[in-house]
Amino acid sequence: MRSLPTPTPRTLALWVGGALLMTLGVALGNQDVVWPALFLVLLPLLALLTVLVLRPHFTVERTITPPVVGAGEPATVHTVARVTRPSPAGTVVAEDDPGHRLGTPHHARLEASRAGQATGTTYPIRGRHRGRYTLDGFRIRFSDLLGFWVHTVRLPQPTPFVVTPAVVPLPPARASAYGATGETPIPQTAISGPDDAMVREYQPRDDVRRIHWPSTARSGTLMVRREEAAWDPTAWVMLDSRAGVHDEERGERPTFEWLVSAVASVGLRLLADGYTVTLVDASGTRHDVAADRPAARAEWLDPLVDVQVSAALDLHEATVRMAQATSEHLFVALVGLLDRGTADLLAATTASRQRRLVLVVAPRPAARPAFEDGRAILVDHGWTVHEVSVDADLAGVWESASGGVA
Incomplete structure (x- = not known):
């Protein structure tokens, strides 16, 4: 809906004064007082007409550099407002509001005296939470020459901005992957x-x-x-997206967000090491990315921008997917809560030559006995289990844990 000009305190004061003066003139029967009072009342209305008819027109261009960032990383917004119809309105103030999750509104003064005049402005934003955002809060605010009215006009110019999960650079695994034949990579052993x-x-x-x-x-x-085609490594990364194991705090789930960040980081590390990586969540949703694809990084991070907790009560659907792996594939499971039931499901996917790693969020004291039972089951089935906290150094955890699946 199109906005209407707003009267300033000056207009309200003029109307009140004019009304009182007109009332006084009528009461005294003095026409010399009524006419000035009528002028005071009508003057703001004439100013309103000029604001509506002579308002300036602008086109807006907005770019964000870079258009995709990791959570917590900065980006720069650059806007250019160009006059398509000048106006004697005087000062025009622009406001670009990226939204409270990205930053604070940015203000700038625009020149509107002649057509074609352009004013550029730059300001920083920072996406602290992963997600897809649209910047579409550009507004211009101007008044008439006498300051009776202020008119705010929104100029639609939607600009997409994507915040991926935070990515932690991880060191290479200590050992390289085994391919479909179980052979080590040619460059190291041949x-x-x-x-x-x-x-x-x-x-x-x-x-x-x-x-x-x-x-x-x-x-x-x-x-x-040996054949050069022998090395064709594949890795499976499982994200525990069960809503029931991630407590909500002030509208957020810290343990889930940590796991999403860990999945993003581990997946990119494995892609850099030459793996074809398959992502599976608790609901069984599968996403495959090959290391040799030009946009492998973007393809891996894109579904993690939108991933949310699921209604799944266990990891059955995820382990059904993982059971499709061959006996030489690498497994990395990122788990929010480990107990005997979860461990049994993961252990059921085990094949004789798979390398298996679990990073599990440290349990609360009450859940410690169930955690230890689950850990024992997985260790007995050849899994390497690492307990982590949400403030742990993921790079250090990965460097220590990856050696256990060599």
């Missing part, structure tokens, strides 16, 4: 024979037809040919 064949040491159940005799004779150890 050697070249005279015919440049890529070889490795013989392992039980290797096909004898792959034995590379020249390398065997030269090294004194039985060597077999």
Whole structure:
């Protein structure tokens, strides 16, 4: 709905004075008093007409650099207001309000004396909470030359802005991934024979037809040919999005937000290490990102911008998805609450050669016995379990934990 001009205290005072003077003139029967009083009443109305008819017109361009940031990182908003119809309205004040979650309103004075005149202004914003935002709060405020009216006009110019989860740079894992054949990456273990064949040491159940005799004779150890395609690492990252395990505090769920940030950081680390990474949440929603995709980073972070807690009561749907993994895949589970039931579900996904890591939020004292029961079950099934707090140094936790799944 289009806004209307607002009278200033000067207008109200003039109307009150004019009304009193007119009443006095009528009561005294003095026409010389009535006419000035009528002029005082009508003058603000004439000023109102000029505000409505002669108001300036602007076009607005707004850009945000960068348009996507991590939670807590700054960005810069640059707006340019250009006059398309000048006005003698005098001073024009612009206000751009990014919203309380991004910053405070920014004010600037605009020149409106001639068409084509442009005024640029820049101000910072900071997204402290992940999400998708739209900046569309640009307004101009101007008055008539006598200061009787103030008119505020909103100029629609929606500009999207995305805040991803906070990402913590993580060190590389101490050991590289195993591929579909269980072989270590070629650059670390292979050697070249005279015919440049890529070889490795013989392992039980290797096909004898792959034995590379020249390398065997030269090294004194039985060597077999290997294919460059052997390294095709895949990792599964599970996010515990159960609403029941994340307590709400002042409209936020600190443990859930910490897990989302950890998932974002771990996933990017694994992508950088060459893994194809699959994200699964408690409701079983799956999202796959290949490391060789040009926009792998953006593809991994994008669903985490919108992810919310789910109504799932357990991790059954997530573990059903994870059970699709082959025996050489890496598992990283980020869990909000560990007990015997959760541990049994995770343990049921275990295959003989999988490498498995659980980062679980430290339990409250009352939940400690159930946590220890769950930890024992997972350890018995070959999982590495690390207890973390929401204020823990994720990089340090990852450096310590990743060595346990080598």
